[in-house]
Amino acid sequence: MMKIAVDAMGGDHAPQEIIKGVEAARDQYPDIEFLLFGDEQQVTAEIKNHERLQLIPTTEMIEMGEEPVRAIRKKKDSSIVRAATAVKEHQADAFFSAGNTGAVLAAGLLIVGRIKGIDRPGLTSVLPVPNPELAQSNFVYLDTGANAESKTKNLFEYAYLGKFYAQQVLGVKEPRIGLLNNGEEEDKGDRLHKEVWQQLNDATDLNFIGNIESGALLSGKADVIVTDGWTGNAALKATEGTAKTVLKLIKHGILHGGLRAKLGYLLLKPVFNQIANVMGTSTYGGAVLLGLKAPVVKTHGASKADAVANTISQIKTMIDTNVIQQTVDYFGHQELVDNPTEND
Amino acid sequence: MMKIAVDAMGGDHAPQEIIKGVEAARDQYPDIEFLLFGDEQQVTAEIKNHERLQLIPTTEMIEMGEEPVRAIRKKKDSSIVRAATAVKEHQADAFFSAGNTGAVLAAGLLIVGRIKGIDRPGLTSVLPVPNPELAQSNFVYLDTGANAESKTKNLFEYAYLGKFYAQQVLGVKEPRIGLLNNGEEEDKGDRLHKEVWQQLNDATDLNFIGNIESGALLSGKADVIVTDGWTGNAALKATEGTAKTVLKLIKHGILHGGLRAKLGYLLLKPVFNQIANVMGTSTYGGAVLLGLKAPVVKTHGASKADAVANTISQIKTMIDTNVIQQTVDYFGHQELVDNPTEND
Numbered sequence: 232m233m234k235i236a237v238d239a240m241g242g243d244h245a246p247q248e249i250i251k252g253v254e255a256a257r258d259q260y261p262d263i264e265f266l267l268f269g270d271e272q273q274v275t276a277e278i279k280n281h282e283r284l285q286l287i288p289t290t291e292m293i294e295m296g297e298e299p300v301r302a303i304r305k306k307k308d309s310s311i312v313r314a315a316t317a318v319k320e321h322q323a324d325a326f327f328s329a330g331n332t333g334a335v336l337a338a339g340l341l342i343v344g345r346i347k348g349i350d351r352p353g354l355t356s357v358l359p360v361p362n363p364e365l366a367q368s369n370f371v372y373l374d375t376g377a378n379a380e381s382k383t384k385n386l387f388e389y390a391y392l393g394k395f396y397a398q399q400v401l402g403v404k405e406p407r408i409g410l411l412n413n414g415e416e417e418d419k420g421d422r423l424h425k426e427v428w429q430q431l432n433d434a435t436d437l438n439f440i441g442n443i444e445s446g447a448l449l450s451g452k453a454d455v456i457v458t459d460g461w462t463g464n465a466a467l468k469a470t471e472g473t474a475k476t477v478l479k480l481i482k483h484g485i486l487h488g489g490l491r492a493k494l495g496y497l498l499l500k501p502v503f504n505q506i507a508n509v510m511g512t513s514t515y516g517g518a519v520l521l522g523l524k525a526p527v528v529k530t531h532g533a534s535k536a537d538a539v540a541n542t543i544s545q546i547k548t549m550i551d552t553n554v555i556q557q558t559v560d561y562f563g564h565q566e567l568v569d570n571p572t573e574n575d
Numbered sequence: 576m577m578k579i580a581v582d583a584m585g586g587d588h589a590p591q592e593i594i595k596g597v598e599a600a601r602d603q604y605p606d607i608e609f610l611l612f613g614d615e616q617q618v619t620a621e622i623k624n625h626e627r628l629q630l631i632p633t634t635e636m637i638e639m640g641e642e643p644v645r646a647i648r649k650k651k652d653s654s655i656v657r658a659a660t661a662v663k664e665h666q667a668d669a670f671f672s673a674g675n676t677g678a679v680l681a682a683g684l685l686i687v688g689r690i691k692g693i694d695r696p697g698l699t700s701v702l703p704v705p706n707p708e709l710a711q712s713n714f715v716y717l718d719t720g721a722n723a724e725s726k727t728k729n730l731f732e733y734a735y736l737g738k739f740y741a742q743q744v745l746g747v748k749e750p751r752i753g754l755l756n757n758g759e760e761e762d763k764g765d766r767l768h769k770e771v772w773q774q775l776n777d778a779t780d781l782n783f784i785g786n787i788e789s790g791a792l793l794s795g796k797a798d799v800i801v802t803d804g805w806t807g808n809a810a811l812k813a814t815e816g817t818a819k820t821v822l823k824l825i826k827h828g829i830l831h832g833g834l835r836a837k838l839g840y841l842l843l844k845p846v847f848n849q850i851a852n853v854m855g856t857s858t859y860g861g862a863v864l865l866g867l868k869a870p871v872v873k874t875h876g877a878s879k880a881d882a883v884a885n886t887i888s889q890i891k892t893m894i895d896t897n898v899i900q901q902t903v904d905y906f907g908h909q910e911l912v913d914n915p916t917e918n919d
Contacts, residue, residue, distance in 0.1 A: 363831075364827075379764065379765040380766070411809070413723060413805065421724045421805060444812055445808075445810075446813065446815055446816030448816060449817070449820055461765060462806065462809050464757050465757065465789045465809050466789075466809045466810065466812075468789040469790065469792055469810040469811075469813035469814045469817070470813045470817045471790055472788075472790030472791060472793070472794075473793070473813070473814045473817035473821075474820075476706075477705075477817075477850065480705050480707070480850045480854075484845075484847075484850065485846060487707075491845075492842065492845070495842025495846070496843065498839025499829070499836055499840065501836070503825075505828055506821070509824065510821070
C-alpha cells in the first residue's frame with residue numbers, strides 16, 4: 232500500500248476539486264492510501280466516502296501571493312508544511328499540491344530534502360509533441376524555473392534526472408537527451424551552455440543528441456530537453472502564451488466573421504478539439520521537483536478533479552517504478568567512485 | 576537624395592528578389608539612390624531599369640554557413656564587406672542585406688562601428704501585437720540575439736535605443752518600456768535583471784512600466800520590450816516556433832479531416848488569412864542592429880521582393896527621422912554630463 236500526502240487546501244478549486252480528484256484516483260487504484268491535510272470542516276464536507284482517506288486537520292493555509300520561504304518557516308501548521316513533513320517522516324511516500332508553487336518547491340527542498348549528490352533539484356514538466364506524423368507524443372523538460380541562476384553541474388545533473396524519469400515514467404528505453412541552446416551547432420551558446428554541451432557529450436552513459444533551439448522545443452527531436460531554469464521558464468511561457476494567442480485570434484475571427492465563419496467553425500470543430508487536446512497535455516499531469524528524496528508534485532492552480540486524478544496516476548507510476556531510488560543509487564554511486572560535478 | 580548600400584548577393588533568392596524589391600522601392604521613393612554590391616553579370620542580368628541604381632562589382636560572397644568574423648576579415652571583396660565599407664566611408668547612408676546574419680552583424684560592428692557611448696549594439700525587431708481589441712499593432716523588441724552574454728549597462732542602453740526607435744520609426748510619443756523577466760513583480764529575476772529593473776525604474780527620462788513575462792510578449796503591454804540577447808532569442812524563437820506548430824496542426828487536421836474539414840476550411844479561409852497576415856508581420860521589415868553609426872538592417876534570408884521593398888521603406892523612415900543622430904546626441908551628451916553606464 233502506497234501513501235500519498237495531499238495538500239487539500241491548495242489551488243483555485245480547493246478543497247472541492249482536490250477531494251473529488253483524490254476520490255476518483257482512490258476508486259481507480261486500490262493500492263493507494265491518502266493522507267489529506269486541510270481544514271477539518273471544509274475537507275470533511277467534501278468527502279463522499281472515507282475509504283483509504285485519512286484526514287489530518289491543519290489550521291493554517293499558505294496563500295497564493297505569499298513569499299514562499301518565509302511562509303514555510305512561519306506557518307508550521309499549514310497543509311503544505313504538514314504534508315511535506317509527513318513525507319520527511321516516512322508517513323507518506325509522496326507529496327501532492329495544487330497550491331502556491333514557490334511554497335511547494337520550498338517545502339520540497341527544505342523539508343523533504345535533496346538526494347545526496349544532487350546540487351539543485353529541477354522542476355520538470357512533461358510537454359506534448361504536437362506532431363501527428365510522429366509516434367512520440369511527449370518529452371521531459373527541465374528545469375522549468377526552480378532556479379533562476381544555474382551552474383554547469385546543475386544542468387549536467389538534470390540530464391540524469393530527466394533520463395531516469397523518461398525511462399521509468401514514460402517508458403523510453405534509451406532517451407535522447409537534447410540541450411536547449413541558441414543554435415544547433417556544437418560551438419553555440421554562452422560559456423555555461425558550451426561547458427554543459429561538452430560534459431553531456433563526454434558522458435558515456437547518456438544518449439546525447441546535441442543542441443535544440445527553442446523554436447524546435449515541441450518538435451519531438453529529443454525525449455529529454457535539458458535547460459537552465461531561466462531559459463527554460465522563458466521558452467515555456469513563450470510557447471504557452473503563443474499557443475493561447477493563436478487560438479484566441481481564431482476565436483475572435485470566428486466571432487466576428489458572421490454566419491460563414493460560424494458555419495466553418497462547426498465543420499472544423501473536431502479539428503479544433505483535437506488541437507486543444509494535444510496542446511493541452513502540458514497542463515495535465517503535474518510538475519515534479521526532481522532531485523528530492525520523494526516525489527513532490529505540483530499541479531496547476533486551476534486544476535479540476537480530472538487533472539488531480541491524472542497527476543495522482545503520474546505519482547503512482549513514479550512510486551511503482553522506483554524512479555527516485557534509481558536516482559539515489561546513481562548519484563550515491565557517483566559520490567563513491569568519482570565526482571565529476573564537484574570540479575566546477 | 577539618400578543612398579542605401581545593398582548587398583545584392585545575400586539571401587535565398589538573391590540576386591533576383593533583392594533587385595526586384597529594390598526596383599519597387601526605387602519606383603516608390605524618388606529620393607533614394609541605391610548602390611548595389613554584387614557579381615556584375617548576375618546583378619546586371621536582373622536589373623530592368625538602371626535609374627538611381629549604381630552597380631559596384633564584387634568578386635566574393637560570404638555563404639550562409641561561414642564563421643562571421645573570419646569571413647569578414649578574409650573576404651574583403653565580398654558584397655557584405657564592400658557595402659558596409661561604403662557606409663563607413665560616407666558613400667552611403669545605410670546598409671541592407673538578406674545574407675549571413677552573423678556576417679552582417681560583424682560587418683556592422685567592425686566596419687560601420689558603434690555610436691560613442693554605446694557598449695554593445697542590440698539586434699532589434701518590430702513584432703506584432705496580435706490583439707484585435709487593441710489599437711496598437713506592434714512593438715519594439717531588443718536584443719533578439721546579437722549578444723549571448725550581457726551586462727546591466729547593455730540592457731539599460733537598449734531601453735534608450737528602443738525608445739528612440741519607437742518614437743521616430745513607429746511614431747509613439749511616450750513609449751512604454753517593459754523588461755522581459757521571469758515574473759511581473761519588481762523583485763523578480765536573477766541578479767542581472769534585478770539590477771536592470773532598478774536602473775530603468777530610477778531613470779527619469781524613461782516611461783518604465785515594469786516587468787513583462789515571456790507569456791505576455793505579444794500582449795501589447797509595452798511599446799518597447801528590453802531583454803538580454805540570450806533570453807530575447809529564446810523567447811522569440813519559441814514564439815515563432817509555436818505559432819508555426821499550431822498553424823501546422825490546423826493544416827494537418829484539415830488535410831486529414833475529409834470533405835467536412837475542407838469545406839470548413841474554405842469558409843474560415845478569410846479568418847486564417849487574417850491570422851497569417853497579423854502573425855507574419857514579424858517576418859516583414861528587417862532586424863536593425865541599433866547602436867551603430869548608421870542603419871544596418873538585415874531581412875530574413877527567405878525574403879522575397881515585397882519584404883525587401885518593405886525593409887527599404889523602414890530604412891527610409893530611419894533616415895528621414897534622423898533616429899540615429901538622436902541616439903548619437905543622447906549618448907554623446909551623457910558622456911559629457913555623467914556616465915552611469917561606466918560604473919558596473
